[in-house]
Amino acid sequence: MSSTANTPMSLPPRSDLAKGSESGIWIALFAITMSFAAFTSALFIRQASTDWTHIAAPRILFASTAVLLLSSVLIEVSRRGFDGKPASQIKEESEGRMLLAATLVLGLAFVGGQYLAWRELAAQGLYLATNPNSSFFYLLTGVHALHVLGGIAALAYLLAVLAARGSVRRNLVNGVVVYWHFMAALWLYLLVVICVRL
């Protein structure tokens, strides 16, 4: 039954995992988009109720937005640095690595900024269960921050691999970069929702 015996030797090696990682990210983004679409529709249905009010978006959000956008620029520059070089040339001391580290730090700063925003709301007596608007505020920012933390973990993993082996697969870098940009775009969307709807 084995008609596979005469496999041509000229076939390129199968880089199974390498190919997988990038489409995996795109597929994951579909799912994340769907989840936030669900949150948004919940918000639209919930706002029909009479107890819907208004909360002022904490000022700090705009600072953290700037931080997140800057990090997105840095990681993009870093990615371009990786481009065109064979994986083995990405050296430990390369500038791409510094930029990745900077992105990670800015990402942490962003999450810290979100934490300050929660503190600011809490100082006004607005907690998770105070009113529907505050519920949605904590919910949307919280779930987004969790996703950003996931991105930070991925960045940390990249840096660890770079430190250990001195090189990293391009697809892995690309995957993380795409995810990071998506988190920035998603945040811009959420910021609009927060400012206009909450």
Next chain:
Amino acid sequence: MEEALKSQDHAHAPAEGFLRKYVFSLDHKVIGKQYYALALAAVFIGMVLSWLMRFHLVWPNAKIPGLELIAKTGAPGGIITPEYYLSLLTMHGTLMVFFVLTNAPFAGFGNYFLPIQIGAEDMAFPRFNMMSFWTTFVAFVVLVTAFFIPDGPPISGWTAYAPLSAIGKDAGPGLGWGQNLWVISIAIFCIGQLLGSLNFIATTLDLRAKGMTLMRMPISTWAWFITSSIGLLAFAVLLPACLLLLLDRMAGTSFFIPSGLVVSDRLQNHAGGSPLLWQHLFWFFGHPEVYIAILPAVGIVSHVLTNSLRKPLLSAKVIIYSMMSIGFLSWMVWGHHMFVSGMNPFSSLLFSFPTLTITIPATIITLIWLGSLYGANIQITTASFFALGFISMFVSGGVSGFFLAQPSIDIYLHATYFVVGHFHMVMGVAAIFAIFSGTYFWFPKMTGRMMNETLGMLHFWITFVGTYCIFMPFHYLGLVGNVRRYASFVDDFMPALMPVHKFITIAALTTGAAQFIFFFNLIHSRFRGKQATANPWRGTSLEWSIPSPPPWNNFGGDHPVVYHDAHQYGVKGSTGDFVMQTSPEQILNE
């Protein structure tokens, strides 16, 4: 050089050590079997629960010895309370829908055969694959734990309708920690399914062997691929819904709980939420979920039938396109579960129309199967009989869907046994038949041994006749107004229906008992079955081109090359009446 390439290719080396080999395995074949085993455990518990329910319905005062040990308050002295009946009902539905109908045909068989059928060595992300199984396993443990907490399992049904599911203890037994466990379990389950779906999609897109174009994939592969696309989006909605429900329950928010709600004489400290919101979110997931359960079944049945009819189905392409349109339409029909929910009556019409539309691709698939039977030289095997049984169930149960899809008729039939009959036949039993068909068909590949066909046929006939005896009368009960989710039928006209209920219960106990023939066959054949060859059914697809059971890296490090689609039956090939996908020989009029 070649050796180096081979081991580099594979996402993981051959497993060593018991843990890596059988427990935390990265091998998609082991993971597929793990999903299957988990589904077996779940179906066993689910079946016992259904026995308890059926028993209680017709002998409400009879003692069930030993039950009081598990359910001190739920079944004092071994007699099931009305509330505990609802607990059993909830756990039965949840186990069956999530842990059986999703796990076995999709995650189980899909994991085992999707990579092989496209010529890959493993999934795209073996580590995620392992995680998705163990996540699902944790979800199962969390759910079953509800039996052993003092309060018992929740009583809110597998749909967990708000607001009663959202407010906690006041709403009744099991709605305290029992419901918490339920929500947490389902949320964890979602994560497992999301990881799994992601893996299936990436694998199908990226890892196909040379020559394996999309249109050359077997219908089963297509079904898993389409199903994973549905699953990716459906579970991405159920997960947020569970999060909101959990926040309502644990953090005091009011997403689903309306103002002024008084339950158990207590004004609930919530305001402004919308119970309808839960129904929308749940059914937006829930209807696609029924297709997550049935499309892999459609794929398996098509795969088995193509093989046992010894000729291609009338049109594999049309089946694939129909599955795609079902996948697409399944997002527009969720409101047909909500005709009596108090939503705008115009929305009912809006949902009724696509619901009737979705019957068109379903009917097309069925007609293709039936048309393909004409003039076919069908092989008499247990696998092919269960595939035919699937068609029978799918049609018998599906026809009642046409009625339910009309809001005016559904207002009467909703919440009666008619609906119970409908979904058990079209979804429950049908998908189970496909699981059976797949098991009898692929068992030789998975274990290297054949199942016993005599026992298989016995199992088929008892199950086939038995399930009709159980679920057909449900339609009749529903038509005369027998309500659903009641622990006893003592009011008004319902005592007059008792003889029918007795008949159903006896049929259920008998059919259930017959499943032990299957369990026995499974275990006995695993160790004592006749040795299987690589291709006992003379199949064309890639799983039959490798030894039974396959080596750890499926193709022994070779790169299979594919020359044909999987439907080359009834042709003149060098091996007989079929040509394998990997055979380079020319086929005339292809």
